[in-house]
Amino acid sequence: MKTTTYRRFTVDEAIDWVTHLCEAKGCSPTVAASLAHATVAAQARGNQAVGFRHLADYLPGFSSGRINPRAEPRISSAGAIILKSDARGGIAQLGVDRCFDSLCHTARTNGMATLSQCNSFTSGELGDYTLRFAQAGLIALAVANGPALVAVPGAKGKTYSTNPLSFAAPSADGIPLLFDQACSAAAFVNIAHAASTGSDIPEGWAVDQDGNGTRNALAALSGALLPFGGHRGANLMLMVEVLAAGLTGANWSLDAPSFNQGAQTPGCGLLILVLAPEFFATGFEQRLSSQLSRLTQMGVHRPGWERQHSMINAQNDGISVPVDLLGQLSRL
Known part of the structure; x- marks a missing residue:
């Protein structure tokens, strides 16, 4: 059996390594820094599927044109509490970075704030966004979509992306409540990793190209993922789709170009709702910690x-x- 050899980085060293790698692919310093911080944070949290492994999607994307490596998001406001970001074919993370301080200020001033972003590559680790707001003392809910990968019960073909959602809330014990999950039975990146290592996947994760359940990860990549919970999961996917694509003006999953083939941006959507708990009830963080x-x-x-x-x-x-x-x- 082959033994896996590891290289150890400090967090700062890892950020520098990813930054240089992205800049070598033509990324602007701001794009490289934004993606590097998000990638290393995911890896450090043990979320490897959207850590260093996910760079294998980003780096070819920069070369092919699926991701604009120098795109600067176009930020605008719509009313007192809504910020809008057009990612202009770039990464999703930079739009959030550009709006983060303004969203925090707006939520603390008005009780809530919303970011609506369209026209980006896939969202990466959605929980990174909500956790950052929770660490700033705010409650956050985020939803995102992407190219169609999932076949829901009764559908003829793929209808939605994995359509993840994430929620985070600050707690007085200093460890925010956080969840970040796909509405599919498994994230696409986990199936892709299983295929690359020759591993089987659990029952109920996917079907092959003929619509038959499969444990073969390669067959799953040629077929479709499945929602968790059947129709209940499909309903959540539709809700996420309406918020992340319909409300933001992003591509519906059915219309989104592939994130790993071709030269077009998938044009994904992201919606983040931020709430300031003190506007709703006193002592929220202590109450949550106790609960x-x-x-x-x-x-x-x-x-x-x-x-x-x-x-x-x-x-x-x-x-x-x-x-x-x-x-x-490095070879990519």
Whole structure:
């Protein structure tokens, strides 16, 4: 059996490594820095599917034209609490970075704020956005779409992307409540990774090109993903689609070009709602901390706890990345 060799980086070293890699692909310094910080944060939290492995989607995207490596988002306002970002074919992360401080200020002034973004590459780690707002003392809900990958019950072909959603809220114990999940039974990047390693996938994740359930990851890539929970998951996908694509003016998943083939941007959408809890009820963070503690004592899983502790460990001990993956990315 082959032994995996790892290279250890400090967080800052990892950010520098990814930044230089992106700049070598023609990215502007701002695009490279934004993507590097998001990538390393995901890796440090143990969310490897959208960490360094996801760069294997970004780097060819810069070369092919699916991602504009120098796009500066066009930011505008619509009323007192809504910011709009046209990513102009670039990465999703930079639009959020450009609007983050304004969204925080607007939410603290008015009780809420919203970011509506269109025309970007896929969203990356959606939880990175909501967690940052929660760390600033705000509640955040984010939804995003992408090219159609999922076949819902009764549909003839793929209808939606994995259409992820993420929620985060600040807690007095210093560890925000956080979840970040696809509305499909599994994220596409996890199936793609299984295919690259020759691993099987669990039952219920996907169907092959003939619509038959499969555990073969390569057959799944030729077929379609499945929603979790059948029609219930499909309903959530439709809700996310309406908010992330319909409301933002982004491409519907059915109309979005592929994120890993061709030369066109998928033109994805992202919607983030930010709430200032003090406008709604006093003592929110303490109440949430007490409730989470009570639920934990009852055996309830606390979403996001492990990932945030992984981030703390990474700040102290650094992060490890497979040498083979680093070589693959360098060759790209």
